[in-house]
Amino acid sequence: KRLILIGPPGSGKGTQSPIIKDEYCLCHLATGDMLRAAVAAKTPLGIKAKEAMDKGGLVSDDLVVGIIDEAIKKPSCQKGFILDGFPRTVVQAEKLDEMLAKQGTKIDKVLNFAIDDAILEERITGRWIHPPSGRTYHTKFAPPKVPGTDDVSGEPLIQRKDDTAEVLKSRLDSFHRQTEPVIDYYKKKDLVAQLHAEKPPKEVTAEVQKALS
Numbered sequence: 454k455r456l457i458l459i460g461p462p463g464s465g466k467g468t469q470s471p472i473i474k475d476e477y478c479l480c481h482l483a484t485g486d487m488l489r490a491a492v493a494a495k496t497p498l499g500i501k502a503k504e505a506m507d508k509g510g511l512v513s514d515d516l517v518v519g520i521i522d523e524a525i526k527k528p529s530c531q532k533g534f535i536l537d538g539f540p541r542t543v544v545q546a547e548k549l550d551e552m553l554a555k556q557g558t559k560i561d562k563v564l565n566f567a568i569d570d571a572i573l574e575e576r577i578t579g580r581w582i583h584p585p586s587g588r589t590y591h592t593k594f595a596p597p598k599v600p601g602t603d604d605v606s607g608e609p610l611i612q613r614k615d616d617t618a619e620v621l622k623s624r625l626d627s628f629h630r631q632t633e634p635v636i637d638y639y640k641k642k643d644l645v646a647q648l649h650a651e652k653p654p655k656e657v658t659a660e661v662q663k664a665l666s
């Protein structure tokens with residue numbers, strides 16, 4: 454399967470991805486995670502991406518399209534993939550269609566994590582992550598067994614630099630202006646499944662499974 458996960462910051466894309474990935478043996482391509490790794494390693498890509506990310510704006514289409522173009526060609530992604538956080542602009546969606554056409558493949562489903570903006574601040578400001586594994590926790594909704602510590606490795610958890618109420622406003626603004634048109638782009642192709650992303654994680658998982666069956 455070739456899937457796209459679209460939704461605002463905190464809507465649950467990164468929470469559902471590992472579950473879908475394991476169930477269908479797909480590779481998980483999260484542009485945000487890849488960019489954060491590049492920023493941490495201070496690579497040329499990371500240096501270019503940092504400013505936009507810190508402010509909650511979007512990184513340039515050319516940079517993210519380049520990352521995805523490279524990633525979807527990898528042998529590990531030939532059986533299928535989950536795109537988490539890409540495409541985020543109509544230009545990115547068009548470029549993706551071109552890349553897939555070259556491979557003779559196409560997108561099977563777009564999962565739209567529909568949710569009211571009002572719920573997102575609490576989700577974002579309470580999030581803690583374990584960068585090496587991508588595991589995500591929440592102080593209230595998904596607390597780790599030991600506060601500030603990853604359940605599996607025992608390593609420390611961190612908070613994302615852009616997970617403040619202030620930067621969230623810009624991220625939501627980018628979502629409404631630049632990413633919502635991408636949902637319409639795929640609606641025209643009849644590929645969109647609507648999820649009720651405000652429900653508890655397990656119920657969202659059940660909706661995902663129904664949409665993919």
Ligand code: AP5
Pocket residue numbers: 460461462463464465466467468469484485486488505506507509510511512513514517537538539540541542545576577579580581589590591592594595624650651652653654655657
């Ligand atoms: P990115 O990393 O993609 O961030 P985002 O889109 O803002 O999404 P989040 O990761 O914040 O939310 P999520 O939906 O994954 O939520 P999660 O499941 O963790 O992008 C970051 C930046 O990179 C962008 O701002 C941009 O600068 C750049 N970028 C990335 N891709 C780009 C692109 N294609 N083009 C240009 N620039 C790009 O859940 C959040 C919290 O809520 C967690 O604590 C979780 O435990 C909890 N939670 C999850 N589900 C539930 C639930 N059902 N009920 C209760 N709590 C829940």
Ligand code: ZN
Pocket residue numbers: 466467483485
């Ligand atoms: Zn995420």
